[in-house]
Amino acid sequence: METISILRKRHQLRILMFGRGVIATLYGRVFQAAGHDVEFYVRPGRAAEYGDEVQLDWIDARRRPFGRRVRETFRTPLRESLDPADGFDLVVLSVGHHRLAEATAFLAPRIGDATVLVFGNVWEEPLTAVAPLPAEQVVFGFPGSGGGFGDDGVLSGAMLPSVIIGTPDVSPNRREEEVLRAFRGAGVAVRREQDIRGWLWLHFIADAGMFDQAIRSGSLAKMTGDRRAFRDAFLTTRELLPVLEARGVDLRSHRNAMLPFRLPGLIATASAWATRLIPMARRSLAAHTDPHTPEASAVLADTLRETRRLNISTPRLER
Structure with a gap:
């Protein structure tokens, strides 16, 4: 028993979630449940505004194909x-x-020797985008969750069973292994992406296609069940693929991620049915009712800026 206790302490991490948004809250919750010491950094004055707990209504698909609904106070x-x-x-x-x-x-200047997991979209060269941080302390990844806070303050979200992790220009090291162990210990599967740079950029232009279509449909939420909307979003992303090739991405190494853009009609039909029938897929869009969020605007503006810099024609996005 004493040996087990020592092993548990050895693998317990002090984890800081930067902010208390949807992604930070959901993964903070599963890390805490796995026995890690989790805290959330918020801007001065926000602690009193947020309070010390949050109401969650989320779908957890870590152990069930279509997820288990969980309502709890965290x-x-x-x-x-x-x-x-x-x-x-x-x-x-x-x-x-x-x-x-x-x-x-x-x-x-504040992290000491901590590993930093950059967990989301990146559009510059990854290490350039986070240049103030020591490159050897950085791991990149992408979450498999989403949602939003309602007017009542309840976080309505969903979590897929896996995340993407990788380290650009660096061989897998102890920091990446530590991140992998933390997720797997929390019941979250991890897919290691060898070309995390290309994968992140591919996801970025996929978001550009979705955000572009959300403006035309009225919001991401209104795209639920709409085959034509998904097809148009995938077609917009397809015309952006030359941007990645011009940046040196080998698209052949991302065959699975490329399917929606190679077969837009077929995947659009599947996506429309999924967002209508599968609670987790429906939940992932339902919270996004504003097509003009700062994130969406920034993704579209930066994508357009890059297409113009490279002199690549993107009529669907330019329209």
């Missing part, structure tokens, strides 16, 4: 300061790509 220990001596092992940074420069400039 305590979120909040902090408004950060110092290298705080001794965090892992910092999970999940912010819009347009906020990465601000967030990493803040974190760089």
Whole structure:
């Protein structure tokens, strides 16, 4: 029993979730349930605004194909300061790509020896995007969850059973292994992506296609069950593929992720049915009722800027 206790302590991490948004809250919850010491950094003054708990209504698909609905109250220990001596092992940074420069400039002098998981969209060269952070302390990844906070303050969300993890220009190292172990210990499967740079950029232009169509449909939520809307979104992303090739991405290494853009009609039909019939898929869009969020606007603006810089014609996006 004493040996088991020592092993548990050895694998327990001090984890800081940067912010208390949807991604940070859901993964903070599963890390805490797995026995890790989890805290949330929020801007000064926000702790009193948020309070020390959040109401969750989420679909957890870690152990069931179509998910299990969970309604619960989750305590979120909040902090408004950060110092290298705080001794965090892992910092999970999940912010819009347009906020990465601000967030990493803040974190760089405060993280000590912590591993930083950059957990979301990136459009620059990954290590350039987080340049204030020491490259050897950074791991990149992408979450498999989403949702939003309702007017009543309840977080309505959904979590897929897996996440993507990778380290660009660096061979897998102990920090990546530590991140993998933390997720797997929390019941979340991990897919290691060898070309995380290309994968992140492919996801970015996929978001551009979806956000572009959301403006035309009225919102992502209104795209639920709409085969034509999904097909148009996939076609918009397909015309952006030359942008990735011009940036040196080998699209052949991302065959599975390319299916919606190679077979837009077939995958659009499947997507429409999934968002209508599968609670998890429906939930992932339902919270997105505003097509003009700062994140969506930034993704579209930065994608257009790059197509023009490279002189690549993208009439669907330009329209």
